[in-house]
Amino acid sequence: MADNALYILLCSGEREKIQMAAMMAAVAAVSERPVQVFVSMNAMLAFDKNAPLATRYHGGAFAKLLHDQKAPDPMVLFQQGKDLGDLKMWACSMALDIQGWEMSHLDETLFDGPLGLTKFLSDAESGQFVTL
Amino acid sequence: MADQTLDAKGLNCPLPILRAKKALKDMATGQTLEIIATDPGSIPDFEAFCRTTGNQMLESKQDGNLYKFLIKRTA
Numbered sequence: 001m002a003d004n005a006l007y008i009l010l011c012s013g014e015r016e017k018i019q020m021a022a023m024m025a026a027v028a029a030v031s032e033r034p035v036q037v038f039v040s041m042n043a044m045l046a047f048d049k050n051a052p053l054a055t056r057y058h059g060g061a062f063a064k065l066l067h068d069q070k071a072p073d074p075m076v077l078f079q080q081g082k083d084l085g086d087l088k089m090w091a092c093s094m095a096l097d098i099q100g101w102e103m104s105h106l107d108e109t110l111f112d113g114p115l116g117l118t119k120f121l122s123d124a125e126s127g128q129f130v131t132l
Numbered sequence: 133m134a135d136q137t138l139d140a141k142g143l144n145c146p147l148p149i150l151r152a153k154k155a156l157k158d159m160a161t162g163q164t165l166e167i168i169a170t171d172p173g174s175i176p177d178f179e180a181f182c183r184t185t186g187n188q189m190l191e192s193k194q195d196g197n198l199y200k201f202l203i204k205r206t207a
Binding site: 023026027030031032033071072077080081083084085 | 144145146147149150153154157180181184185186207
Protein backbone atom coordinates (compact mmCIF):
# COMPACT_ATOMS: atom_id res chain seq x y z
CA MET A 1 0.00 0.00 0.00
CA ALA A 2 1.23 3.49 -0.85
CA ASP A 3 2.82 5.71 1.78
CA ASN A 4 0.03 8.26 1.38
CA ALA A 5 -2.67 5.68 2.13
CA LEU A 6 -5.30 6.61 4.68
CA TYR A 7 -6.44 4.13 7.31
CA ILE A 8 -9.60 4.88 9.26
CA LEU A 9 -10.49 2.91 12.37
CA LEU A 10 -14.21 3.57 12.83
CA CYS A 11 -15.63 2.49 16.19
CA SER A 12 -18.24 5.09 17.08
CA GLY A 13 -21.92 4.72 16.29
CA GLU A 14 -22.43 8.48 16.42
CA ARG A 15 -23.68 10.01 13.18
CA GLU A 16 -21.17 12.84 13.50
CA LYS A 17 -18.18 10.51 13.53
CA ILE A 18 -19.50 8.16 10.88
CA GLN A 19 -20.28 11.18 8.69
CA MET A 20 -16.74 12.50 9.08
CA ALA A 21 -15.26 9.06 8.39
CA ALA A 22 -17.35 8.80 5.22
CA MET A 23 -16.39 12.32 4.09
CA MET A 24 -12.70 11.69 4.70
CA ALA A 25 -12.80 8.30 3.00
CA ALA A 26 -14.66 9.56 -0.06
CA VAL A 27 -12.58 12.71 -0.54
CA ALA A 28 -9.28 10.88 -0.07
CA ALA A 29 -10.36 8.13 -2.47
CA VAL A 30 -11.32 10.55 -5.25
CA SER A 31 -8.05 12.42 -4.61
CA GLU A 32 -6.13 9.31 -5.65
CA ARG A 33 -5.26 8.21 -2.12
CA PRO A 34 -5.80 4.55 -1.26
CA VAL A 35 -8.17 4.27 1.70
CA GLN A 36 -9.02 1.44 4.04
CA VAL A 37 -11.77 1.64 6.63
CA PHE A 38 -11.96 -0.85 9.51
CA VAL A 39 -15.42 -0.89 11.08
CA SER A 40 -15.84 -2.18 14.62
CA MET A 41 -17.74 -1.78 17.91
CA ASN A 42 -20.84 0.46 17.83
CA ALA A 43 -20.06 1.62 14.31
CA MET A 44 -20.81 -1.88 13.09
CA LEU A 45 -24.45 -1.50 14.15
CA ALA A 46 -24.91 1.43 11.78
CA PHE A 47 -23.98 -0.81 8.85
CA ASP A 48 -26.72 -3.36 9.57
CA LYS A 49 -28.42 -3.48 6.19
CA ASN A 50 -31.75 -4.25 7.84
CA ALA A 51 -31.66 -1.29 10.23
CA PRO A 52 -34.16 1.46 9.39
CA LEU A 53 -32.57 4.81 8.59
CA ALA A 54 -34.35 6.47 11.50
CA THR A 55 -32.61 4.31 14.07
CA ARG A 56 -29.36 3.60 12.28
CA TYR A 57 -27.34 6.29 14.01
CA HIS A 58 -27.26 7.98 17.37
CA GLY A 59 -25.51 11.18 18.29
CA GLY A 60 -25.78 14.72 19.56
CA ALA A 61 -27.01 18.07 18.34
CA PHE A 62 -25.08 17.91 15.11
CA ALA A 63 -26.44 14.49 14.26
CA LYS A 64 -29.91 16.03 14.37
CA LEU A 65 -28.79 18.91 12.17
CA LEU A 66 -27.26 16.52 9.63
CA HIS A 67 -30.54 14.63 9.51
CA ASP A 68 -32.74 17.72 9.37
CA GLN A 69 -30.59 19.43 6.73
CA LYS A 70 -30.60 16.24 4.67
CA ALA A 71 -26.83 15.89 4.57
CA PRO A 72 -25.84 12.96 2.35
CA ASP A 73 -26.09 9.69 4.20
CA PRO A 74 -22.66 8.32 5.17
CA MET A 75 -23.41 5.03 3.42
CA VAL A 76 -23.90 6.92 0.15
CA LEU A 77 -20.58 8.73 0.62
CA PHE A 78 -18.74 5.49 1.34
CA GLN A 79 -20.28 3.95 -1.78
CA GLN A 80 -19.25 6.91 -3.92
CA GLY A 81 -15.71 6.63 -2.59
CA LYS A 82 -15.67 2.97 -3.60
CA ASP A 83 -17.11 3.70 -7.03
CA LEU A 84 -14.70 6.53 -7.81
CA GLY A 85 -11.48 5.56 -6.04
CA ASP A 86 -9.48 2.91 -4.23
CA LEU A 87 -11.53 2.51 -1.06
CA LYS A 88 -11.78 -0.74 0.81
CA MET A 89 -13.94 -1.41 3.83
CA TRP A 90 -13.43 -4.19 6.31
CA ALA A 91 -15.68 -5.57 9.00
CA CYS A 92 -13.93 -6.33 12.29
CA SER A 93 -14.00 -10.11 12.64
CA MET A 94 -14.16 -9.84 16.43
CA ALA A 95 -17.16 -7.48 16.33
CA LEU A 96 -18.94 -9.77 13.87
CA ASP A 97 -18.35 -12.71 16.19
CA ILE A 98 -19.49 -10.85 19.33
CA GLN A 99 -22.58 -9.60 17.53
CA GLY A 100 -23.31 -13.05 16.12
CA TRP A 101 -23.45 -11.68 12.58
CA GLU A 102 -22.34 -13.09 9.25
CA MET A 103 -21.08 -10.81 6.49
CA SER A 104 -24.50 -11.14 4.89
CA HIS A 105 -25.84 -8.96 7.72
CA LEU A 106 -23.91 -6.02 6.24
CA ASP A 107 -24.28 -4.23 2.93
CA GLU A 108 -22.16 -6.45 0.70
CA THR A 109 -21.62 -3.72 -1.88
CA LEU A 110 -19.80 -1.67 0.76
CA PHE A 111 -17.67 -4.26 2.50
CA ASP A 112 -14.74 -6.15 1.04
CA GLY A 113 -14.85 -8.79 3.74
CA PRO A 114 -14.03 -9.53 7.37
CA LEU A 115 -10.60 -8.65 8.72
CA GLY A 116 -8.68 -8.96 11.96
CA LEU A 117 -7.19 -5.97 13.74
CA THR A 118 -3.67 -7.39 13.54
CA LYS A 119 -3.72 -7.43 9.74
CA PHE A 120 -5.26 -3.95 9.58
CA LEU A 121 -2.64 -2.49 11.92
CA SER A 122 0.12 -4.24 10.01
CA ASP A 123 -1.10 -2.79 6.71
CA ALA A 124 -1.41 0.64 8.30
CA GLU A 125 2.23 0.83 9.38
CA SER A 126 3.23 2.90 6.36
CA GLY A 127 0.18 5.18 6.03
CA GLN A 128 -1.78 7.81 7.90
CA PHE A 129 -3.96 6.46 10.68
CA VAL A 130 -7.16 8.09 11.96
CA THR A 131 -9.46 6.82 14.69
CA LEU A 132 -13.09 7.87 15.00
CA MET B 133 -16.11 27.09 -23.76
CA ALA B 134 -15.95 24.04 -21.54
CA ASP B 135 -16.70 20.58 -22.88
CA GLN B 136 -19.01 19.98 -19.94
CA THR B 137 -20.52 22.00 -17.09
CA LEU B 138 -21.23 20.77 -13.58
CA ASP B 139 -23.78 22.74 -11.62
CA ALA B 140 -22.79 22.18 -7.98
CA LYS B 141 -24.73 25.10 -6.57
CA GLY B 142 -26.29 24.33 -3.21
CA LEU B 143 -24.11 21.28 -2.62
CA ASN B 144 -22.03 21.16 0.54
CA CYS B 145 -18.57 19.69 0.97
CA PRO B 146 -17.63 17.06 -0.13
CA LEU B 147 -20.32 16.63 -2.78
CA PRO B 148 -18.91 19.15 -5.32
CA ILE B 149 -15.59 17.28 -5.32
CA LEU B 150 -17.26 13.89 -5.62
CA ARG B 151 -19.47 15.09 -8.49
CA ALA B 152 -16.46 16.64 -10.24
CA LYS B 153 -14.47 13.42 -9.94
CA LYS B 154 -17.39 11.46 -11.37
CA ALA B 155 -17.72 13.88 -14.29
CA LEU B 156 -13.99 13.89 -15.04
CA LYS B 157 -13.87 10.11 -14.95
CA ASP B 158 -16.24 9.96 -17.91
CA MET B 159 -14.38 12.62 -19.92
CA ALA B 160 -11.46 12.17 -22.30
CA THR B 161 -7.97 13.43 -21.51
CA GLY B 162 -7.66 17.03 -22.64
CA GLN B 163 -11.35 17.88 -22.21
CA THR B 164 -12.40 20.64 -19.84
CA LEU B 165 -14.97 20.72 -17.08
CA GLU B 166 -16.55 23.91 -15.80
CA ILE B 167 -17.81 23.76 -12.23
CA ILE B 168 -20.09 26.28 -10.59
CA ALA B 169 -20.34 25.96 -6.81
CA THR B 170 -21.57 27.88 -3.78
CA ASP B 171 -19.65 26.05 -1.06
CA PRO B 172 -17.37 28.72 0.49
CA GLY B 173 -14.55 26.17 0.86
CA SER B 174 -14.58 25.44 -2.86
CA ILE B 175 -11.47 27.34 -3.93
CA PRO B 176 -8.93 25.64 -1.66
CA ASP B 177 -10.78 22.33 -2.03
CA PHE B 178 -10.58 22.30 -5.82
CA GLU B 179 -6.97 23.54 -5.79
CA ALA B 180 -6.05 20.62 -3.52
CA PHE B 181 -8.09 18.23 -5.65
CA CYS B 182 -6.22 19.24 -8.79
CA ARG B 183 -2.87 19.07 -7.03
CA THR B 184 -3.46 15.53 -5.78
CA THR B 185 -5.14 14.13 -8.90
CA GLY B 186 -2.84 15.78 -11.43
CA ASN B 187 -5.66 17.50 -13.29
CA GLN B 188 -5.01 21.08 -14.39
CA MET B 189 -6.82 24.07 -12.95
CA LEU B 190 -7.15 26.49 -15.87
CA GLU B 191 -9.32 29.04 -14.09
CA SER B 192 -10.55 29.70 -10.58
CA LYS B 193 -12.61 32.74 -9.67
CA GLN B 194 -15.22 34.06 -7.27
CA ASP B 195 -18.23 35.96 -8.56
CA GLY B 196 -20.23 37.07 -5.53
CA ASN B 197 -21.45 33.91 -3.85
CA LEU B 198 -20.54 31.79 -6.85
CA TYR B 199 -17.24 29.98 -7.30
CA LYS B 200 -16.30 29.03 -10.84
CA PHE B 201 -13.62 26.64 -11.94
CA LEU B 202 -12.34 25.35 -15.23
CA ILE B 203 -10.46 22.08 -14.94
CA LYS B 204 -8.70 20.23 -17.74
CA ARG B 205 -8.56 16.51 -17.44
CA THR B 206 -4.91 15.57 -17.72
CA ALA B 207 -4.75 12.57 -15.39
